[in-house]
Amino acid sequence: MNLTVKTYPNNTVPKLTYDVLIENQEDGGVIATVLGLPDFKGSGVTKKEALEKLIQLLQDRKPEIVTLEIEPPQTEHPWMKFAGMHKDNPLFTEVMEYIEADRSQIDLENETR
The missing domain is CATH 1.20.5 (Single alpha-helices involved in coiled-coils or other helix-helix interfaces)
Incomplete structure (x- = not known):
């Protein structure tokens, strides 16, 4: 199997986008959770504060986008x-x-x- 990893130079890094679930809590607070990444949660008194904390959490982790191109294994024709x-x-x-x-x-x- 051939595997190619494409990376981007620092000056052309594409923006990362995330879908975020905003939940209002009974105590009046707000929790913002990245969908698909339940460990990434930010909480605050307002929606803005929760999102800012979530953004800071994501930036601290220094995420990177990598594109993988994988060639399927070559198989012999059955005949x-x-x-x-x-x-x-x-x-x-x-x-x-x-x-x-x-x-x-x-x-x-x-x-x-």
Whole structure:
């Protein structure tokens, strides 16, 4: 399997985007959680404060975007194991001549129709 890792130079780093769940708490506080990353939560008295804490948490972790390109493994065509299996058969030439003669006869019949 071939694996290629693409990275971006520091001056062209794409922006990271996250979907965030905002939950108002019974005590009046707010919790912001990154969807798919439940360990990333910011809490505060307001939505803005919760999001600012969440942003700080994410920036402290220094996330990076990496693109992986993975080539699928090369597999042999299922019929290839049969290719050439009769090449050493002494009757191979005779069989091929029979097939060719039969095919010629069929082609001739189709032309006269």
